[in-house]
């Protein structure tokens with residue numbers, strides 16, 4: 001199911017890029033905390049249209065939110081995730097913000113000493129702009145990539161796959 | 167990390183990196199303030215979901231610990247266990263006043279979410295999450 005993301009403005013955290021937010025009101029039942037979804041992420045598959053215009057994408061990575069419905073054994077919920085998107089020549093690249101060390105969220109230019117790298121605040125992990133992990137920091141591989149496209153001028157996001165840029 | 171079988175397996179091997187535990191601590195008193203407690207619990211859970219997304223690789227977020235009459239004895243017992251397990255930083259995330267002994271505490275604001283528009287809610291919660299994240303980072307930097 002592909003759906004246009006509502007035009008709701010997700011607020012940017014100044015501290016670091018927090019993109020993801022549950023739909024308001026979709027509060028997780030308490031038990032959800034302890035449960036591991038058994039059947040996950042089925043609803044994806046086709047490209048999801050975001051509210052970001054392709055022409056706005058520059059060489060500087062920006063957060064692009066995308067929402068989809070996730071169905072697991074007991075619940076259907078709307079999940080909002082985000083990807084880091086930038087332009088490289090005539091290509092648009094989308095990278096996952098999930099650190100390949102232990103899964104924290106990485107930020108572009110999150111560390112003052114490394115203005116042109118992705119930074120993970122948990123154990124000071126660093127990645128090049130193309131997602132390549134920098135040796136000597138904890139991450140064990142490059143950031144994953146996402147299929148990315150364009151529909152009516154808006155960025156669309158598809159499946160995640162292993163980084164092919166590095 | 168969360169308190170589930172998959173994450174606990176990772177935790178065992180990576181305790182050196184996952185050195186911090188967050189205990190969401192909330193009241194479930196059935197008194198005059200019950201609706202307030204319920205609202206607080208809701209906020210607490212949303213904040214925890216966000217924390218998990220941001221800091222998954224360095225935090226274990228335990229299931230919420232509920233209390234009545236602001237009793238903290240269970241919390242004390244739990245803290246001892248957590249230390250023995252190997253956690254360096256123990257952080258209690260709560261709306262309650264109680265001053266637990268040997269641990270860090272991050273106090274959440276009471277936000278009357280139910281009377282707000284969705285946008286307003288989102289903004290208030292985002293601010294709260296930001297504040298908590300900063301507190302966590304400052305505990306790491308101690």
Ligand code: FES
Nearest residue numbers: 099101120125223
């Ligand atoms: S989780 Fe990113 S560096 Fe450890």
